[in-house]
Amino acid sequence: MPTSKDVAQAAGVAQSTVSYVLSGKRPISEKTRKKVEDAIQQLTYQPNAGARALASRKTRVIGLVIPFIPELHMASIMEFVSVIASTARLYDHDILLVTEDEGAPGLQRVVGQQICDGLILMQVEGDDERLPVVRNLHVPVVLIGIPRDPSGLVCIDADFEMAGEQCVQDLAAAGHTVISVLDWQREVVDRHVNYVERFMAGTNKAAESLGVKVVHLPGGTDRDVIADSVDKALAETTGVPAFIAPDGTAQDVLRRALSSRGLTPGKDVSVIGSASPTLAELQPIPLSTIDLRPAEVSRRAVKIVCDLLQSDSRGPTESLELVPTAITHRSSTLRPSPGA
Amino acid sequence: MPTSKDVAQAAGVAQSTVSYVLSGKRPISEKTRKKVEDAIQQLTYQPNAGARALASRKTRVIGLVIPFIPELHMASIMEFVSVIASTARLYDHDILLVTEDEGAPGLQRVVGQQICDGLILMQVEGDDERLPVVRNLHVPVVLIGIPRDPSGLVCIDADFEMAGEQCVQDLAAAGHTVISVLDWQREVVDRHVNYVERFMAGTNKAAESLGVKVVHLPGGTDRDVIADSVDKALAETTGVPAFIAPDGTAQDVLRRALSSRGLTPGKDVSVIGSASPTLAELQPIPLSTIDLRPAEVSRRAVKIVCDLLQSDSRGPTESLELVPTAITHRSSTLRPSPGA
DNA sequence: ACTCAACGTCGAAGCGTATCGACGAAGCGC
DNA sequence: GCGCTTCGTCGATACGCTTCGACGTTGAGT
Numbered sequence: 130m131p132t133s134k135d136v137a138q139a140a141g142v143a144q145s146t147v148s149y150v151l152s153g154k155r156p157i158s159e160k161t162r163k164k165v166e167d168a169i170q171q172l173t174y175q176p177n178a179g180a181r182a183l184a185s186r187k188t189r190v191i192g193l194v195i196p197f198i199p200e201l202h203m204a205s206i207m208e209f210v211s212v213i214a215s216t217a218r219l220y221d222h223d224i225l226l227v228t229e230d231e232g233a234p235g236l237q238r239v240v241g242q243q244i245c246d247g248l249i250l251m252q253v254e255g256d257d258e259r260l261p262v263v264r265n266l267h268v269p270v271v272l273i274g275i276p277r278d279p280s281g282l283v284c285i286d287a288d289f290e291m292a293g294e295q296c297v298q299d300l301a302a303a304g305h306t307v308i309s310v311l312d313w314q315r316e317v318v319d320r321h322v323n324y325v326e327r328f329m330a331g332t333n334k335a336a337e338s339l340g341v342k343v344v345h346l347p348g349g350t351d352r353d354v355i356a357d358s359v360d361k362a363l364a365e366t367t368g369v370p371a372f373i374a375p376d377g378t379a380q381d382v383l384r385r386a387l388s389s390r391g392l393t394p395g396k397d398v399s400v401i402g403s404a405s406p407t408l409a410e411l412q413p414i415p416l417s418t419i420d421l422r423p424a425e426v427s428r429r430a431v432k433i434v435c436d437l438l439q440s441d442s443r444g445p446t447e448s449l450e451l452v453p454t455a456i457t458h459r460s461s462t463l464r465p466s467p468g469a
Numbered sequence: 470m471p472t473s474k475d476v477a478q479a480a481g482v483a484q485s486t487v488s489y490v491l492s493g494k495r496p497i498s499e500k501t502r503k504k505v506e507d508a509i510q511q512l513t514y515q516p517n518a519g520a521r522a523l524a525s526r527k528t529r530v531i532g533l534v535i536p537f538i539p540e541l542h543m544a545s546i547m548e549f550v551s552v553i554a555s556t557a558r559l560y561d562h563d564i565l566l567v568t569e570d571e572g573a574p575g576l577q578r579v580v581g582q583q584i585c586d587g588l589i590l591m592q593v594e595g596d597d598e599r600l601p602v603v604r605n606l607h608v609p610v611v612l613i614g615i616p617r618d619p620s621g622l623v624c625i626d627a628d629f630e631m632a633g634e635q636c637v638q639d640l641a642a643a644g645h646t647v648i649s650v651l652d653w654q655r656e657v658v659d660r661h662v663n664y665v666e667r668f669m670a671g672t673n674k675a676a677e678s679l680g681v682k683v684v685h686l687p688g689g690t691d692r693d694v695i696a697d698s699v700d701k702a703l704a705e706t707t708g709v710p711a712f713i714a715p716d717g718t719a720q721d722v723l724r725r726a727l728s729s730r731g732l733t734p735g736k737d738v739s740v741i742g743s744a745s746p747t748l749a750e751l752q753p754i755p756l757s758t759i760d761l762r763p764a765e766v767s768r769r770a771v772k773i774v775c776d777l778l779q780s781d782s783r784g785p786t787e788s789l790e791l792v793p794t795a796i797t798h799r800s801s802t803l804r805p806s807p808g809a
Numbered sequence: 810a811c812t813c814a815a816c817g818t819c820g821a822a823g824c825g826t827a828t829c830g831a832c833g834a835a836g837c838g839c
Numbered sequence: 840g841c842g843c844t845t846c847g848t849c850g851a852t853a854c855g856c857t858t859c860g861a862c863g864t865t866g867a868g869t
Contacts, residue, residue: 130583132855143819148857155858158817175581179522180855183824188519190584193566197551199747203544210550211537214566223584226533226554226564241515243470244530244563350751381721382753388728407539411690413722472825483849488827495828498847520825523854 131172139168151176182243191217191434192245194227194236196252200316200349202377204408205423209251209273212427220435222246233262240266247434249273253284255321269437269446271430275323281447283437285430287421288451289324289375293331295456296373296401296419301339303399303463305371308332308341309362311348311355311383313376328375348379352386355379359386369463371399375419377408384414394461401462415459422452471512479508491516522583531557531774532585534567534576536592540656540689542717544748545763549591549613552767560775562586573602580606587774589613593624595661609777609786611770615663621787623777625770627761628791629664629715633671635796636713636741636759641679643739643803645711648672648681649702651688651695651723653716668715688719692726695719699726709803711739715759717748724754734801741802755799762792 133151137144142161149155150165157165168174182188193213196206214224225245227235229252236259239245246268250259253274263270264281272284293310300308310332312318313325329345336343344365346358363370370392374380380402384394392398394414404418412418429450437446473491477484482501489495490505497505508514522528533553536546554564565585567575569592576599579585586608590599593614603610604621612624633650640648650672652658653665669685676683684705686698703710710732714720720742724734732738734754744758752758769790777786 130581134855144856145820145858146818149818152857155818156816161817173581175578177523177855178582178584179519179528180824181857182519183517183523183826184855184857186824186857190565195551195554197547199751203547203748204542207537207543207547207550210547210566211535211568214535214568215570218568218571223579224566225530226550226566228551228554228558230555231558238515239563241470241513242518244518350753352753378751384725385728385753388725411539411718413690413692413725474825484826485828485850486848489848492827495848496846501847517825520854521827523856524825524827526827526854 130177131174133174133176136165136168136172136174139172140164186243187438188243188246189221190223190225190245191431192225192227192236192239192248194229194231194248194250196229198229198316200314200378201252205377205405205421206251208405208407208423209427212424213249213431216428216431217435220431222431222435233259236262236266240268247271247438249430249434252322255323269434271433271437273426273430275327275449277321277323279447279449283433283446283448285426285433285450285452286324287423287426287454289327289421289454290331290334291451292375292419292421292454293328293333294335295331295454296375297332297335297341297343298339299417299456299458300371300373300399300401300462301335301341302465303371304368304465305399305463306341306368307344307362307366308336308371308373309344309346309358309365310373311346311358311376311379314349314378315347317376332373348374348376350378350382352382355382355386359383359390363390369397369399371401371462373401373419375403377403380412380416395463399462401456406457409457409459414461417459417462418457420455420457422454426452470517471514473514473516476505476508476512476514479512480504526583527778528583528586529561530563530565530585531771532565532567532576532579532588534569534571534588534590536569538569538656540654540718541592545717545745545761546591548745548747548763549767552764553589553771556768556771557775560771562771562775573599576602576606580608586778587611589770589774592662595663609774611773611777613766613770615667615789617661617663619787619789623773623786623788625766625773625790625792626664627763627766627794629667629761629794630671630674631791632715632759632761632794633668633673634675635671635794636715637672637675637681637683638679639757639796640711640713640739640741640802641675641681642805643711644708644805645739645803646681646708647684647702647706648676648711648713649684649686649698649705650713651686651698651716651719654689654718655687657716672713688714688716690718690722692722695722695726699723699730703730709737709739711741711802713741713759715743717743720752720756735803739802741796746797749797749799754801757799757802758797760795760797762794765792 133147134144137147217224248270251273253272255277275284332343347354374383394400402416402418405423409418473487474484477487557564588610591613593612595617615624672683687694714723734740742756742758745763749758
């Protein structure tokens with residue numbers, strides 16, 4: 130592998146000049162720049178990341194802590210991961226995977242060994258055990274998800290409360306007076322993942338202001354649980370029943386339960402699921418969805434870390450961003466009745 | 470951040486001694502080792518990755534090239550990613566994400582800048598444009614998937630041919646004489662991903678030796694396509710129909726098409742889907758599955774790279790490993806009739 | 810014509826680790 | 840008791856880059 134010294138030699142300049150051509154941190158004459166760039170081309174020189182990191186104290190790597198619990202909707206997690214990795218490249222950074230099972234020590238490891246310049250944590254719980262550690266890490270950390278106490282932390286997430294409101298408003302506008310909301314899986318609820326509560330709060334708020342009734346029911350992927358929830362919902366409803374299934378994993382089971390009871394979404398029942406535009410395409414039926422904007426959340430998370438990295442802010446930072454959500458109508462919900 | 474020099478000072482030894490304590494590459498007396506380890510503890514010393522990489526010419530990082538095309542079954546991709554990351558830690562390595570859209574230049578980048586010591590590529594196509602580059606990279610590369618010409622490459626994958634055989638054998642044993650196989654999505658088939666062909670070959674081979682009929686039909690997630698395929702299959706079948714859906718994305722749509730025709734899996738139709746044990750749990754019905762062993766494939770891929778890394782083999786290596794698959798019976802298939 | 814400020818380039822000093830050769834101290838056989 | 844190996848430690852150097860201070864060169868201003 131050629132080094133910058135080889136390039137310097139080939140171009141007839143000093144090694145430091147090569148470095149300045151690459152970094153642009155000092156003015157270089159057009160003539161010299163050309164000589165150096167030609168030499169780089171010819172030798173197919175690429176700077177050594179280790180040496181660069183050692184000298185500059187920047188690795189240009191961001192650690193991404195990913196969850197893998199089957200109860201989460203993996204397709205959507207993957208969308209986060211993928212967009213985060215692509216976006217990081219736009220900022221000339223790379224992504225290092227850290228699995229959630231490494232826990233807090235894992236964070237200390239990658240930061241302590243200076244493998245990463247910053248971190249992004251996914252699936253942050255209400256009282257995440259890693260939070261105290263995060264607060265004391267001297268590198269930028271962005272949380273995807275809002276913990277119970279976000280003080281001293283930088284957080285971003287979809288606006289789940291808005292999402293809840295939008296779903297209820299939408300169904301109310303279509304004439305539904307009783308709306309059933311399937312909860313996330315027990316495993317998720319029990320972790321006090323804050324978005325569950327925010328979503329539910331949104332549905333309640335909208336229900337109150339619109340004078341409709343919202344019924345919360347157990348969700349998940351267990352067939353019997355869902356069947357039970359559906360039966361309860363049907364019992365509570367006089368008109369056309371409506372369901373909101375914000376948890377991606379519950380959608381298939383719900384659809385199945387409805388269809389086995391002879392109910393067709395968009396005809397004798399309304400269903401709003403959750404999916405990004407990308408994933409909605411793959412649904413077995415044209416599902417009306419609430420888009421929780423995983424791609425946008427991912428992009429912003431990366432931007433925030435990179436901005437913090439650049440501003441080199443060592444002081445404690447704190448911020449909270451909520452990304453607006455949006456409903457997309459497909460044929461699984463009733464149209465608003467103009468007469469209503 | 471403390472350095473090894475600080476540790477040396479605190480322990481009253483030379484810096485090189487600290488290094489030898491950590492690496493174990495030279496004998497160290499019990500007394501000295503203890504002093505050094507205490508100092509490390511006290512200072513919470515962690516070696517600097519950049520400096521280590523620079524001096525040792527090893528980064529302890531493996532690049533993982535991930536696909537993100539919606540047509541793939543993302544939940545299963547995520548299972549690969551997650552297991553690969555965890556396994557890498559067992560070998561004291563980390564995983565750097567490289568997205569597929571960086572293409573061949575992306576590989577040259579991470580290897581050229583010496584960000585990684587080795588690579589794992591997922592979703593390798595039959596005539597992958599990256600193969601010529603891979604052959605000339607002077608680092609270990611493991612492909613998950615088998616290209617058309619695997620010469621000079623190290624490949625691993627599930628044994629899709631075995632999987633195809635097992636599915637057909639199983640359904641034949643349950644008394645089915647006509648078996649319909651849903652193909653992968655067009656987008657996947659058109660990329661000549663080799664596992665598609667291997668799976669189909671397996672089904673044909675078994676069909677021939679068992680004297681049953683295998684019908685190949687278009688798959689994917691398009692409702693109309695699947696509906697069409699189901700109708701064709703039903704027309705071809707006299708007894709109880711049987712379906713194999715090796716592509717995870719097609720399963721939901723297939724189930725829906727069957728149920729809307731009044732067919733119940735395990736009763737008047739047999740269905741074998743594809744899922745790892747982890748993911749099978751989350752299916753809306755107890756689906757009999759072919760397990761394509763993503764976790765095992767992942768573990769072995771990591772092991773192979775790490776072994777190659779250790780043996781430091783610069784010479785061209787070539788190998789091909791197939792991981793045996795297995796069928797798990799749940800209630801979506803008929804039981805073998807003892808009288809048959 | 811002379812001063813002074815850019816401008817462009819160079820040399821050298823680190824950054825923190827791994828590793829090689831050297832060297833004193835023991836332990837062995839004869 | 841002598842030379843010899845083995846053990847345990849040290850000092851020095853190399854790894855490839857960034858960055859700082861220094862220095863020669865121009866061109867503008869007076």
